Amino acid sequence: MDALEGVTILDLTRGVSGPLGVLLLAEHGADVIKVEPPEGDPGRARPEQRVWNRSRRSVTLDLKSESGQEHFRALAARADVVVESFAPGTMEGFGLDYASLAPTCPRLVYMSVPAYPSASRHASRPGWDALVQARSGLQYEQPGWREGPIFLHSPLPSMAAAYLVPIGILAALSAREETGRGQRVETSLFQGAMALTTMLWIHAEHGQADSQRPMEKSYPPGVHQRNVHEVADGWVHLAYGKGTGRSLTEILGVAPDADPAAIEEAFRRQTRAALVDELHANGLGAEAVVSMGEVLRHEQLLATDAVVEVDDPEVGPTTQLGITVRLAGTPGRVRGPRPVLGEHTSSVLAALESPAAPAAPAAPAAPGRTHEHALGDLVVLDLGRAYAGPFAAMVLAGLGADVIKVQAPGAPGMWGAPELGCGQGKRSIAVDLKCPEGARIGRELVARADVVHHNMVKGVAERLGIDHDTLRKIKPDIITCNSFMYGPIGPLADLGGLDPLAQAAAGLEYEAGPVEAGNTPLWGRFGYGDTANALSSVVGVLLALYHRKRTGEGQSLWASLLHATALWASGVYETSDGPSEYPRLDQQQTGLGALYRQYPAHGGWVQIAAVTPAHWDALCHALGRSALVDDPRFSTPDARRAHRSELEAELAPIFATQTPLQWRRGLDRVGVPCEIVVDTLDGESVLFDDENIALGLVAETEHPVHGRLRQVGQLVTFDDTPGRVRYPPPVVGEHTREIMQWLGYDDDTIASYRTRGIIEYP
Secondary structure: OOOOOOOEEEEEEOOOHHHHHHHHHHOOOOEEEEEEEOOOOOOOOOOOOOOOOOOOOOEEEEOOHHHHHHHHHOOOOOOOEEEEOOOOHHHHOOOHHHHHHEEEEEEEEEEEEEEOOOOOEEEEOOOOOOHHHHHOOOHHOOOOOOOOOOOOOOOOHHHHHHHHHHHHHHHHHHHHHHHHHOOOEEHHHHHHHHHHHOOOOEEEOOOHHHOOOOOOOOOOOOHHHHHHEEEEEEEEEEOOOOOOOOOHHHHOOOOOOHHHHHHHHHHOOOHHHHHHHHHHOOOEEEEEEEOHHHHHHOHHHHHHHOOOEEOOOEEEEEEEEEOOOEOOOOOOOOOOOOOOOOOHHHHHHHHHHOOOOOOOOOOOOOOOOOEEEEOOOOEEOOOOOOOOOHHHHHHHHHOEEEEEEOOOOOOOOOOOHHHHHHHEEEEEEEEOOOHHHHHHHHHHHHHHHEEEEEEOOOHHHHHHHOOOHHHHHOOOOEEEEEEEEEOOOOOOOOOOOOOOHHHHOOOOOHOOOOOOOOOOOOOOOOOHHHHHHHHHHHHHHHHHHHHHHHHHHEEEEEHHHHHHHHHHHHOOOOEEEEOOOOOOOOOOEEEEEEOHHHHHHHEEEEEEEEEHHHHHOOOOHHHOOOOHHHHHOOOOHHHHHOOHHHHHHHHHHHHHHOOHHHHHHHHHHHOOEEOOOOOOOOOHHHHHHHHHHOOOEEEEEOOOEEEEEEEOOOOOOOOOOOOOOOOOOOOOOHHHHHHHHHOOOOHHHHHHHHHHEEEEEO
């Protein structure tokens, strides 16, 4: 039985986040029906959609027509989930919004994925990913190879939202098992952008500079960027550590105290594959910096069966990225290629003639228990370290789970902003699990928990006695999640790793450089890999939780930095002719084309997304260059791509003549999508925005050391079972006494254990 067997999803999404997010559900058992207009999704011709829309059925309906709306209502009456990514108000105009469907579909989970929250003043703004990058401030947060904001090659808001889509759906389905009710759920590309800033954007009342040590934002970029090295045939990214054998300098053949120039020269004598293999053999973290077209050849993706062969009906045999979140009991599978447009329309509509099955009754809630939050019945033990593991647990806490961070007495935690950025909403117990009394406390915590989550290197959980086989003897239906660097099997399974290695292996650094344009690979300071790994493990936990609620069965699951980050490059597939086409960034890191890029204006920058023929015509007239419309160099999309540099040379001087605000107002009037590229001043303009606070996008808590904290808040919103932020990031052992009391210990025993160093609390 798959985790989502019996769940039917109507998928009306377009773009990136909806199709890719729904894919994670389709390949864990959901019956996904893709609903497209008769002419097809406008993005259907894009190569990546061939991957992201596989494993589902295709139905064409004209939702503007009365018959199309009637058919959709009939499908919704039999569905569990509707997912749509239209601009706010679009589905209401069809009479197919949640408010219209709910009276006859009370168990329906209705997921909306707009560019901005539907209650936001920005809800009507155009929703192209680059525009959200600009308005959210991400482009100013990323240092690059020139001054000013940097266009992000990877569509980060959409990619992060692609994980938030299944998280929202699964949390709502889990709540439905308790309440019997469906509800409207929403995330947005803007919330996807915010998910990438939780360890960057924190405002503390006290100790801001000394205690938080914000990650370096400089020109050129620092931190992990300094570990990128050029070799004879490319680039490698290292994660320096102790290793288990020869040191880096021994491998390079230089003295331990060699000067930097000699070390770099030694790197350039190495070949990429040989050096990485030698570093791995000696327990040192390293990855070749590869293009997105090379990702599917990674030995660890191949060894874990994460690369699959899919016979596409239109292009023939392809190699694609497969399932990246692995559940032991319900592993899921790729269910088939993207269907031909309308392939299943007749069979799906014919099935509407048969009587609908009665809705399954809600599981009874325990006597006296309320269910105010999506995961209000869940207890999670967080034994994670660094960022990816703790961030995943923080997301579960934000959905309503009671997350208990288990730490050793005196544990130093991560420094500053990253520690605060993944601690919100948790309680902390400090206990020495290595002594008999502490081990007993650990077992008692497990007995009350639903999920144990950590990100330990392979074998560590077994040595500590917190592996799944050990824990299920205490709690037979326990769910355990280990997020790795590479996964638990394969030639690299024993190695740990860091976010930049995943970025290198997934092609993100290569394309962000961009290397093909002559630049150095560029590390992304948002922690793409850590964020992806955390969110993918949350998807896995929620899949396992939903399966347990229906069967009573627990299970183990794993995610990894490599697999989760590779999903961000999953739109590239391979055929016998090589990798599929994908957009490339220019050398100046301004955009993907002359009409989808940033331009410097007078006193700032403006981002445009003139992606349709109508946008092009309107732009030319707005710029006072109507003659460009018929210029043979630019008269068609293909011609504009072929003559990109010439078109940019025509447009750049014009944009420099007015301010970004003048351009936004002028282009808004004629319908050309655009935004001012915003500098949030390290998130200040976002965290102190009254509307963001009112919408729950910003959380305010009182920290015992830092005073009033403002941080990123709700990444997904629920109408019926909303999320919550119960606590500020805890100090070590802050809640030890209350958790011990919850376990049944009296005050004298608690005080005795503290004196003996078994537990710790302030």
